[in-house]
Amino acid sequence: MTETLQSLVDDLAAQRRTVTVYAADPPADLAERLSDWHVDVRFDRLPPESGDGFITVRQGDRFLGTVPLETVATLFEPTTGVLDAETTETGSLEPLLELLDDTLFQSFERRQLLAATREIEDRAWRHGRGELHAGFQRPAALAAQRAVYERLAESDLDVHVYFDGEWDAPSIAGVTEHSESDGELGEFWFVAFEPDSAARSQTCALLARERDAATYGGFWTYDPNRVSALVSHLRSTYVDA
Template identity: 30%
Template structure:
């Protein structure tokens, strides 16, 4: 068994990003199209009545699932690069995840990293920061993240700062990777190391909130404001990642259980 088997639980449906009533420059649309080139998400544009200028619609089977300003995608994945996240210029409290990207959950992507593509892998980086931000905002629960090499936490200033901030909360933080760095005792995370395929090839970022303590005096038990969420990507060849993200509670629980048991 390996984490790769979970890829088959992603959705095979196709969704579309429709840029409505565009007035922005052509290069913004061109980069957006390049980001989703050869993916199960088609990018198109057209005039749509009663929709604001420069609005992106996420559509599936004729139904609009979500909308976002084109400027939100521009500022998240079009005119930025992963250095903003690695250096900390874009932190967990800066990222405003566009709804149309969030609702691409359970879609199975194949994304190329540099030097094969300058834009595709950024989508995984953005979703990773989004999940880390959810964990940080919740302030409790369990967070798991794999890095292939643990030294990435140390070497990428933005990543190090994210996990320092997570360690300052009541979140139970677990990190996974090959043992080329040992966090100090002041860095309050649980470290798991290994050399097998799951450690070498996987990219996992997973958060499950802690269930709230029921109030015996309340008519209804309280509920958490944060949903479980996970990203899984497998490096199937150098600089090529296949994966998805999901809010499916059962799937997140199964991923959590597998990582806890096998890594």
């Protein structure tokens, strides 16, 4: 069977994880929002004087880690990131994304995907070497992020962008554009960073398909083999075609 972006989502053998929320009171809508990630959600009440809450993530009997509740909340709002402001601090979402990598999510909004995308773009910017591939679905979405990709192109990254339609604005210096009409590029949001071989641990990607009402389902991953499969598909289908 010919590999497609959808087949990469379908082939993900995501194992269900358990997220336990520890807080004095259940945060409004949090359980419902967490249910969009292929996870089981539990709640464990803390005494009122315990302060801020936190979550833990397990896979079977294996404890994967913990993050503050406020970190989870940031996933529902876009983050600034080092590419948008004069700062070099690591984005606060990274610990959460690493705990939930290779876990399917079912219904994310654009602002949630933007927050996760910023973490990957920031990681690529900080490392500054390797390949960055980003799918914008439509030319207008790339135009809205032009300043970000102009800055990314100032590094030693090999930057490729993808969209469905015609790009009628000036090209972005240092960025290679790939387009098609009425194909998979119009349906998927993705960003993949494949660093040079000396920094394999920095590999990461996000792949999501747009559903109705501007919501998305897909996954993010820090698995070098899974990222390589995505980048290989993009190279063979659009870069080297």
